[in-house]
Amino acid sequence: MVPHLVTALTGPINELEQRILDATPVIERWFRLEWMEHTPPLYCSVDIRNAGFKLAPVNTNLFPGGWHNLSPDTLPLAVQAGQAAIEKICPEARNLLIVPENGKPSSFYLASLVRLQEIFRMAGLNVRFGSIDPAVKRSQTIALPDGEKMTLEPAQRTRYRLGVKNFDPCTILLNNDLSAGPPGILEELHEQYLLPPLQAGWSVRRKSRHFRCYEEVSKRFGKLLGIDPWLINPMFASCGEIDIHEPSGGECLRTNVDALLTKIRRKYKEYGINEKPFVVVKADQGTRGLGMMTVRDVRDLDAPGQWVRGKAAASVVPRGEVIIQEGVLTNERIHDAVAEPVVYMIDRYVVGGFYRVHADRTTDENLNALGAHFVPLAFDGGAQIPKPGVRAGASAPNRFYMYGVVARLALVAASYELEATDPDLQDTD
Template sequence: MVPHLITALTGPINELEQRILESMPAIERWFRLEWMEHTPPFYSSVDVRNAGFKLAPVDTNLFPAGFNNLNPEMLPLAVQAAMAAIEKICPEAKNLLLIPERQRNNSFYQTNLATLVRIFTQAGLNVRLGSLDESITEPTALPLPDGSALTLEPLLRKRGRLGLKDFDPCTILLNDDLTAGVPRLLEHLHEQYLLPPLHAGWGLRRKTAHFRAYEEVAKKFAKLLGMDHWLINPLSVGVSGNDLASPQGIEALQTQVELVLSKTRRKYKEYGINEKAFAVIKPDAGNCGAGILTVRDAKDVEDLGARVRERLRHCGEGAGAFELIVQEGVPTNERVNAAVAEPVVYMMDRYVVGGFYRVHADRAADESLNAPGASYVPLAFAQSSQLPRLGEKPGASAPNRFYMYGVIARLGMLAASYELEVTDPEAEVYA
């Protein structure tokens, strides 16, 4: 199913779709060569925004939840991708330790865990759950909506290895994004593979580093296709070390907002886009939708100062200096049942394994949809297992549209691999 597009089906998105389909052999070869040089994240999800005049990722998550929202028909793809990923990392793997978030009262998240357990069990692994929550001192049942249950067990650290009672895994998979920092339990593990690596957690990771890497990837890809990389890249700048309670901090934020807005307006004029440019202010670390604000004029920043501070505190940020990213706002012109929607693409290793539409009836096209009240439509990728249909009219085929989304999502995933290489504290060159 392709949702309704407000934008007429005669714009740059259709031109981009056609160009991507016509260039499919070159694109797939390009990705193949990139993956010979770079290691993909173990798993990831990318939020994509289709404005009708540009298509760009606005967030890349390296600890994705929401596997329960994928179409069950797509799970065999995830199992195959999991097998490929595990074979590369630890071919003799028998035991997998899955470490979830600390929350225990979220049935949706627990169903996500059950889906991950199912995927890796079918990939040939013994899967058990270990908790970072120190209050878990004995095996604890996590009831699931279908009447079944998962068992959460206390972690045991022994001679530099992490495991459970009578369970010594060679691979540890984190599904906790480490926003609160890196627990000592996870540091300096001996001969165990920890996925994703610790520096992928939000305690260390920054969106500005990711989108710098994404811009590099987008430029390479755009050169391959002979197009303007702006059509797939959201302009982004960082603002750090400023106290938003001070005039200097507000002024620094205003300067960067105006920079993004002015560049965006120039691009709109170049492409004849009759839209009002806007910018999005986000925390530079973390995945908190409540911390995102939309602005259409740099003058609005002064009035928003208190709201920004309050929203950042809601996301766990303290008082004082803030790290922010100001990003070109990419509106979404997709609708599911008249509600604003955006595709979210899920990947494991280097493979697209499915996705869904995040839908929010109470949000506008220029707002973040990653907020309380969002719903999910897993049918969105129901036909994505079919091969793209070359020669069809752009916008007319679900497989073609979703192939394009998958390409953009893979660019985000590739950017994450660039990012993790550059920020790896054990790499020879640290930046």
């Protein structure tokens, strides 16, 4: 199930929300059957946009940071989910090694790592940090602004296993997205669980592949509930390797932007939506909002180099594979600032979330940018569970439940995605 957390959105629930709330038993059974056939990633976070008329994921992170942004009240949920995950993977486990990102970590990232360590320590594991960064050559203790301390150690590789000095883990938890490719130190491990697996790294992973899997999931889920899958699915298109500085480099981009905007306009007309449609162009690989641009009219792309000017100029990647994704407005605000919910999961369980808030961005812009801040989603004081058939006003509905449903649909898609790129499964075909 999904915890009953307080959301910023108020007012009457719409038809999509009511359909989801009424179908709770059917939905939960569907998820149970999915997890009988597929293995969820060990952890995951999903950025969700709620436009009022549409609710959809816009990003799925398989190496989530930001754990310290969750409300401390939800920590027991994360611990319980961590226990369930470890019991399933390696029930006799004593030790867990967390592999962080390379490079000089920020205090915010270190705070996230400390929270992860706390979760799995309370789940019954000895937890240490092993860096695969060649620059980390000796153990170092780092003080955090809140007074916490953490020890970062260089990872050590024996013939078949990875650990740190005097520490041999059963399971290795990657919190490093491997953008530069899987290093040899992580390859060919024996009798150790590496989670997420190497193919989850950005050297292999593509956003377009994930959203292709999500499209499949949303169609099946839409059929289950009798709803149009578009209401929970952002349409997308993708271009292969492009260089927009070449004369023909932007042609694929222009063609796909035009086609996708046309499809969105048709949907808006079908549902009587008066908003101006837009698409988001971003790199098909990578994280943290790099390589994003909002496009509202294909004419914005006509002039060579036009699309990399303005606010997006510093962050857009001018060459490489790109995904063109339907833009989803966000209908939520915290203290008049635009906000979007981010849902966190361990194994198949929703364990909390927060709002990403940006006072300087509009409802159709990327909020994962410098200047964003985070507001934890806490438990509702009423501690209610969703009540089928009860309309807003009679009893506060669990608005967060539908966010948890959409986030778990993205989690199912991620499991499909990892299976599709698993070299061991491909070898058996």
